Amino acid sequence: MGVRLLVLVVLSVALMVVDARFTVLKPIRSQASLVLMQSYWITDLPQRLWQGVTSQFGSRTELVAENEKLQTENLLLQGRLQKLAALTEQNVRLRELLNSSALVNEKVEVAELIGMDPNPFTHRIIINKGERDGVVLGQPVLDARGLMGQVVELMPYTSRVLLLTDTTHSIPVQVNRNGLRAIASGTGNPERLELRHVADTADIKEGDLLVSSGLGQRFPAGYPVATVKEVIHDSGQPFAIVRAVPTAALNRSRYLLLVFSDSRTPEERANEAAQAQEADKQGDGAAPVPATVPKPAATQTTPASPATTTPAVKPAAHGDVAPAHGAANSAPAVKPSTVKPAAKPASKPPAATQRQEE
Amino acid sequence: MAGASLSRNGWIVWLTFSIGLLLSVSPLPQFMEILRPLWLALLLAFWSLYLPHKIGMVTAFLLGLAEDVLYGTLLGQSALILTLITFLVLSLQQRLRMFPMWQQSLVILVIFGLAQLVQLWLSALTGNRQPTLALVLPALVSALLWPWVSFGLRGLRRRYKIN
Numbered sequence: 001m002g003v004r005l006l007v008l009v010v011l012s013v014a015l016m017v018v019d020a021r022f023t024v025l026k027p028i029r030s031q032a033s034l035v036l037m038q039s040y041w042i043t044d045l046p047q048r049l050w051q052g053v054t055s056q057f058g059s060r061t062e063l064v065a066e067n068e069k070l071q072t073e074n075l076l077l078q079g080r081l082q083k084l085a086a087l088t089e090q091n092v093r094l095r096e097l098l099n100s101s102a103l104v105n106e107k108v109e110v111a112e113l114i115g116m117d118p119n120p121f122t123h124r125i126i127i128n129k130g131e132r133d134g135v136v137l138g139q140p141v142l143d144a145r146g147l148m149g150q151v152v153e154l155m156p157y158t159s160r161v162l163l164l165t166d167t168t169h170s171i172p173v174q175v176n177r178n179g180l181r182a183i184a185s186g187t188g189n190p191e192r193l194e195l196r197h198v199a200d201t202a203d204i205k206e207g208d209l210l211v212s213s214g215l216g217q218r219f220p221a222g223y224p225v226a227t228v229k230e231v232i233h234d235s236g237q238p239f240a241i242v243r244a245v246p247t248a249a250l251n252r253s254r255y256l257l258l259v260f261s262d263s264r265t266p267e268e269r270a271n272e273a274a275q276a277q278e279a280d281k282q283g284d285g286a287a288p289v290p291a292t293v294p295k296p297a298a299t300q301t302t303p304a305s306p307a308t309t310t311p312a313v314k315p316a317a318h319g320d321v322a323p324a325h326g327a328a329n330s331a332p333a334v335k336p337s338t339v340k341p342a343a344k345p346a347s348k349p350p351a352a353t354q355r356q357e358e
Numbered sequence: 359m360a361g362a363s364l365s366r367n368g369w370i371v372w373l374t375f376s377i378g379l380l381l382s383v384s385p386l387p388q389f390m391e392i393l394r395p396l397w398l399a400l401l402l403a404f405w406s407l408y409l410p411h412k413i414g415m416v417t418a419f420l421l422g423l424a425e426d427v428l429y430g431t432l433l434g435q436s437a438l439i440l441t442l443i444t445f446l447v448l449s450l451q452q453r454l455r456m457f458p459m460w461q462q463s464l465v466i467l468v469i470f471g472l473a474q475l476v477q478l479w480l481s482a483l484t485g486n487r488q489p490t491l492a493l494v495l496p497a498l499v500s501a502l503l504w505p506w507v508s509f510g511l512r513g514l515r516r517r518y519k520i521n
Contacts, residue, residue, distance in 0.1 A: 001415075005445045008419050012441065015423075015434030020484065025433050032427045036379070039428065043384040118383050118429060120391035121488045153430050160430050168485065251388070 040115035146247030195242035467501035
């Protein structure tokens with residue numbers, strides 16, 4: 001019995017060391033998780049059933065009320081988006097004037113929460129998208145209100161997400177008001193982030209919005225992370241104590257967004273753009289107004305397309321951002337209201353010529 | 359070992375283990391998360407106490423690996439803990455079976471507490487040190503649950519004549 005214990009202990013220690021240092025065991029782990037991760041799904045089942053039942057038996061008046069509420073909300077959001085399209089356009093143009101690089105476009109996909117990590121001392125969740133859905137290690141995860149965390153473990157159909165508030169997690173942020181940079185670290189409390197090493201004289205105050213700065217090369221820039229809750233100036237401390245509350249509902253959100261940044265090479269993007277254009281042309285015969293009609297249909301693949309067809313930055317910037325918002329709302333009403341007509345033809349031709357060249 | 363003696367209804371043992379795995383990831387309210395009993399350890403302790411020819415350290419090791427995959431900890435971490443628990447239970451087996459229930463609970467408390475301390479040490483090595491000793495609480499809850507688990511499983515064993 002003692003010998004067996006010794007063998008097993010040595011074996012498990014060896015496994016731990018190998019797992020910590022090398023990636024040899026990853027395939028085994030992901031195969032095992034294929035079966036075992038179902039248990040998260042099973043334990044989530046009662047709640048899912050309950051939701052199904054409540055939605056089945058929801059009364060008609062309730063549904064009508066909800067529908068009305070959603071329609072109002074939709075209207076409001078659409079209204080805000082109209083403004084956004086114009087602002088984006090303006091932003092792009094200003095960037096052109098400054099000769100700075102174009103904004104990177106991001107694509108999001110919805111994932112669903114299927115489990116919480118059972119260990120109360122870590123803040124990790126399990127989502128229902130995995131390696132086979134194209135999720136990659138370190139991918140940022142959002143909810144409707146802000147950044148939530150990043151993917152830390154991949155399994156075939158599920159993945160584990162480390163939340164911002166875990167004690168081992170930190171994220172580079174900046175104050176939205178004045179661009180002051182800082183690092184927000186998790187504290188192990190789901191409602192609390194702490195800004196480390198902020199000078200006592202730094203211009204930061206209660207109510208400031210912290211957005212991701214994108215400096216860590218991991219999170220995209222500009223997503224809301226937290227709002228500052230209190231700033232304590234203690235003369236006994238070398239730095240100010242800054243506490244912030246995450247804007248995302250870290251322990252309440254059930255539907256999350258996975259952010260995919262465009263990692264294709266310029267050639268691939270050019271090719272895809274050309275193909276999409278081809279499809280467009282075939283799709284709606286001779287549509288002479290390219291600015292309004294075909295765009296929403298093609299937006300899935302094209303967002304970043306023209307960026308690469310021309311070496312110059314300028315038209316690229318246009319094509320890069322503008323269609324994305326056309327896609328996001330897919331409401332034709334937005335298009336005429338903005339300054340698009342002026343911008344569109346500028347970005348259109350390069351892609352078309354590229355296609356002909358190929 | 360098991361070979362010669364006829365083993366019956368072994369699948370029930372494995373069923374209890376799979377239920378244990380489910381229980382160890384089932385969602386709990388925030389404040390109870392910290393008190394989650396060590397279901398797998400409890401089940402292993404019971405079965406290795408009553409079916410020592412069948413459930414031993416190797417089973418514990420394999421279940422531990424499964425738990426590691428579920429929890430996303432280093433492969434081998436829970437395996438080590440569960441192997442240790444099973445070893446301690448097995449080495450005290452003759453005495454434990456004689457003890458009255460409250461004394462059994464006490465021994466279980468000590469064994470699980472030790473295991474949780476090893477767990478604390480291991481997670482400190484991997485950089486996730488828990489700030490408090492609160493992780494000894496699951497051992498306490500498990501010890502309190504032991505009489506019921508033991509009673510229920512003994513009934514199950516008698517009912518299906520698991521051997």
